[in-house]
Amino acid sequence: MMAHCSTSSSLNPSNLFSHPTFRTKTLSIPRLCSLSSIRIPQSHCATNRSSLRRLPVVAGAVAVDSQASYTDEKEGKKLLLEVKDLTAVITESQQKILNGVNLTVYEGEVHAIMGKNGSGKSTFSKVLVGHPDYEVTGGTAIFKGQDLLEMDPEERSLSGIFMSFQSPVAIPGVSNADFLNMAYNARQRKLGLPELGPIEFFSHVYSKLDQVNMKMDFLNRNVNEGFSGGERKRNEILQLAVLGADLAILDEIDSGLDVDALQDVARAVNGLLTPNNSVLMITHYQRLLDFIKPAYIHIMENGRIVKTGDISLASFLEKEGYKGITAA
Amino acid sequence: APLPLQKLRDSSSETLLSLSWPTRKDEPYRFTDTSYIKSSEIQPITNPPQESDFSSVSEDTHLPNITIIDGYLVETLSGLSGLPEGVYVGSLSKLSSEGILKRLSEFVSNVEGDLFWSLNGVGAPDLIVVYVPEGCRVNAPLNLRYCSVKGSDVGSNTLPVSNPRVLMLVEKGGEVGIVEEFVGGDGNKCYWTNSVLEVIIGEGATFSHSYVQTQSLGAAHIKWTSIRQESASTYKLVEFSSGGKLSRHNLHVQQVGPDTVTELSTLHLSINDQTQDLHSSLILDHPRGYTNQLHKCIVGHPRGQAVFDGNVRVNRYAQQTDAGQLTRSLLLVPQATVNVKPNLQIIADDVKCSHGAAISDLEEDQLFYFQARGIDLETARKALIYSFGAEVIDRIPFAYVREKAKSHIAELLVPTVKSIA
Numbered sequence: 001m002m003a004h005c006s007t008s009s010s011l012n013p014s015n016l017f018s019h020p021t022f023r024t025k026t027l028s029i030p031r032l033c034s035l036s037s038i039r040i041p042q043s044h045c046a047t048n049r050s051s052l053r054r055l056p057v058v059a060g061a062v063a064v065d066s067q068a069s070y071t072d073e074k075e076g077k078k079l080l081l082e083v084k085d086l087t088a089v090i091t092e093s094q095q096k097i098l099n100g101v102n103l104t105v106y107e108g109e110v111h112a113i114m115g116k117n118g119s120g121k122s123t124f125s126k127v128l129v130g131h132p133d134y135e136v137t138g139g140t141a142i143f144k145g146q147d148l149l150e151m152d153p154e155e156r157s158l159s160g161i162f163m164s165f166q167s168p169v170a171i172p173g174v175s176n177a178d179f180l181n182m183a184y185n186a187r188q189r190k191l192g193l194p195e196l197g198p199i200e201f202f203s204h205v206y207s208k209l210d211q212v213n214m215k216m217d218f219l220n221r222n223v224n225e226g227f228s229g230g231e232r233k234r235n236e237i238l239q240l241a242v243l244g245a246d247l248a249i250l251d252e253i254d255s256g257l258d259v260d261a262l263q264d265v266a267r268a269v270n271g272l273l274t275p276n277n278s279v280l281m282i283t284h285y286q287r288l289l290d291f292i293k294p295a296y297i298h299i300m301e302n303g304r305i306v307k308t309g310d311i312s313l314a315s316f317l318e319k320e321g322y323k324g325i326t327a328a
Numbered sequence: 329a330p331l332p333l334q335k336l337r338d339s340s341s342e343t344l345l346s347l348s349w350p351t352r353k354d355e356p357y358r359f360t361d362t363s364y365i366k367s368s369e370i371q372p373i374t375n376p377p378q379e380s381d382f383s384s385v386s387e388d389t390h391l392p393n394i395t396i397i398d399g400y401l402v403e404t405l406s407g408l409s410g411l412p413e414g415v416y417v418g419s420l421s422k423l424s425s426e427g428i429l430k431r432l433s434e435f436v437s438n439v440e441g442d443l444f445w446s447l448n449g450v451g452a453p454d455l456i457v458v459y460v461p462e463g464c465r466v467n468a469p470l471n472l473r474y475c476s477v478k479g480s481d482v483g484s485n486t487l488p489v490s491n492p493r494v495l496m497l498v499e500k501g502g503e504v505g506i507v508e509e510f511v512g513g514d515g516n517k518c519y520w521t522n523s524v525l526e527v528i529i530g531e532g533a534t535f536s537h538s539y540v541q542t543q544s545l546g547a548a549h550i551k552w553t554s555i556r557q558e559s560a561s562t563y564k565l566v567e568f569s570s571g572g573k574l575s576r577h578n579l580h581v582q583q584v585g586p587d588t589v590t591e592l593s594t595l596h597l598s599i600n601d602q603t604q605d606l607h608s609s610l611i612l613d614h615p616r617g618y619t620n621q622l623h624k625c626i627v628g629h630p631r632g633q634a635v636f637d638g639n640v641r642v643n644r645y646a647q648q649t650d651a652g653q654l655t656r657s658l659l660l661v662p663q664a665t666v667n668v669k670p671n672l673q674i675i676a677d678d679v680k681c682s683h684g685a686a687i688s689d690l691e692e693d694q695l696f697y698f699q700a701r702g703i704d705l706e707t708a709r710k711a712l713i714y715s716f717g718a719e720v721i722d723r724i725p726f727a728y729v730r731e732k733a734k735s736h737i738a739e740l741l742v743p744t745v746k747s748i749a
Contacts, residue, residue: 173715
């Protein structure tokens with residue numbers, strides 16, 4: 001499988017067309033307009049399939065090419081996320097941290113981003129979900145045809161992006177069950193479906209516990225309070241299992257896990273994969289990739305993706321280190 | 329008047345002579361402005377409530393219960409069925425047992441209070457007695473409902489004052505729980521409740537104390553709780569206070585024997601233009617005491633204030649004391665004020681003591697975690713504020729009191745969360 005992620009930080013159409021994936025498509029209009037200016041009417045934000053099919057009509061109405069890009073298909077798969085030239089700074093210090101990230105993810109694909117500490121991997125995932133510690137200074141991020149950067153964090157979540165936190169925060173006084181119930185009901189509301197009361201929800205979520213190999217009492221404990229590293233990660237995956245997502249961003253889901261726990265978590269993630277949803281893993285280590293197999297590996301350095309390849313890139317990395325990559 | 333009451337009045341009148349109204353220059357009132365009371369025309373309530381006053385008292389009660397209106401015990405609104413034999417709950421004047429009377433006389437007004445303590449001693453129309461005999465276990469919690477019926481309108485500058493006073497004696501090995509609930513007045517009715525509860529917990533006895541204060545937002549609420557703990561006794565307090573324009577709780581726990589257990593959990597809410605104040609002092613003079621204090625407050629109004637002065641004194645002979653104290657304050661709006669002064673004074677050298685104080689707004693990280701799971705900011709704030717308080721509320725041992733407190737918090741938070749979200 002070939003890479004389909006541009007390493008350029010400027011919008012150079014020739015660069016895009018040199019890309020095998022894009023060569024199979026005809027991009028009639030140069031993508032130079034600002035994507036962040038596109039607004040989709042709220043009523044079309046619903047995430048059910050039928051309304052998604054209507055999107056091209058909407059796109060036609062606003063007459064912007066980027067809308068058409070959502071209907072872009074690769075081997076029958078729809079474009080899910082398209083990030084272009086994304087730059088960001090740390091809100092407090094205004095220090096530059098993302099320097100033009102480009103990434104495209106289609107439905108059903110598994111991607112991994114690897115890179116050294118401080119290369120911007122985790123920042124990138126946090127920026128995608130709207131973390132307030134970071135401020136986007138340029139570029140675009142389109143998710144299912146919608147401008148992600150214009151959305152509040154909760155809207156991004158409801159539209160189908162889920163990020164598992166590297167170190168999820170503890171919330172004393174709020175039980176796991178209540179927290180999940182709130183999140184589940186927010187989703188149901190968004191979809192116009194009935195909300196579940198605590199008892200109904202309990203039986204709904206009960207079936208998901210097996211998937212992450214967790215016991216019942218897990219639900220009665222406060223969110224991440226007193227949880228071991230492994231329990232925190234499992235809890236993130238439990239949330240993913242209960243809430244579902246079109247794109248799951250797993251930020252170092254493998255850190256702090258022993259092999260058994262890693263296998264549990266990986267099994268759970270694999271169990272959630274369908275032909276339509278996608279995974280973006282952020283990791284340091286190849287061992288995670290032995291359990292969850294990505295089709296694409298991206299190497300991040302200095303706030304941008306500097307190389308994209310298939311799984312062989314990971315083994316190369318394992319042997320040569322990041323130095324080998326940048327020198328190559 | 330019966331002897332103990334006369335004794336109380338005499339000693340209180342005497343101490344009053346040497347006391348003056350506290351000012352901001354007096355350390356115990358440095359942060360708490362009592363001018364709301366001082367600048368009002370104070371009208372002592374000198375007549376028992378009339379039947380016409382009863383209509384405003386809710387009938388929603390749990391048994392056994394006594395209802396105290398404006399400082400007077402109202403028997404027709406009280407129900408004491410089901411209490412074990414030998415337990416006495418009622419007016420001192422109706423107490424026929426010479427033995428109990430003699431025991432009570434030993435303890436009346438042994439503790440030094442302050443001006444408000446003495447004013448109560450002079451003004452209390454009656455002494456309400458709770459007596460639990462040796463080895464007696466009272467299963468159902470005893471409800472003490474304090475209702476303030478007489479009140480003036482906002483701006484009238486008058487404060488009818490009531491002085492309820494309860495003396496409680498739990499004899500050796502006895503076990504009892506009480507729920508003190510202070511209510512009264514629709515909306516902003518103005519009155520002053522100046523209340524005193526004095527408790528002696530005998531050797532090995534257990535007293536579980538729930539105190540819920542939801543008086544009107546025009547009320548001044550001054551409350552003294554004075555506890556004397558004999559050896560191996562247990563005292564557990566859970567307080568929830570959200571009412572009053574000016575609310576002050578003076579809590580004094582004196583250890584008079586070794587191996588005591590003391591747990592104090594308090595939650596103060598200043599969601600309106602109001603002051604909530606807890607001044608607690610815990611004095612340990614004997615070995616192997618265990619104490620744990622958790623004080624939490626939430627201030628959600630630019631003119632709202634919370635004050636906490638928590639003193640734990642581990643004196644010379646209180647070796648092997650295990651004392652912990654923690655205070656956490658949540659300030660939800662700019663200009664909300666909290667004055668906290670946690671302090672441990674340790675003279676003994678073989679002790680384990682810890683304390684901590686934290687003042688914060690809601691944690692950004694926690695709020696974002698909710699949002700990242702699709703939960704909007706308003707719901708997230710509400711859940712976090714609620715859970716902050718729940719840590720204390722969940723310690724109330726009686727489910728119906730917990731539920732009441734929780735729904736009260738939820739009600740108070742609706743407009744606040746809306747305005748700050």
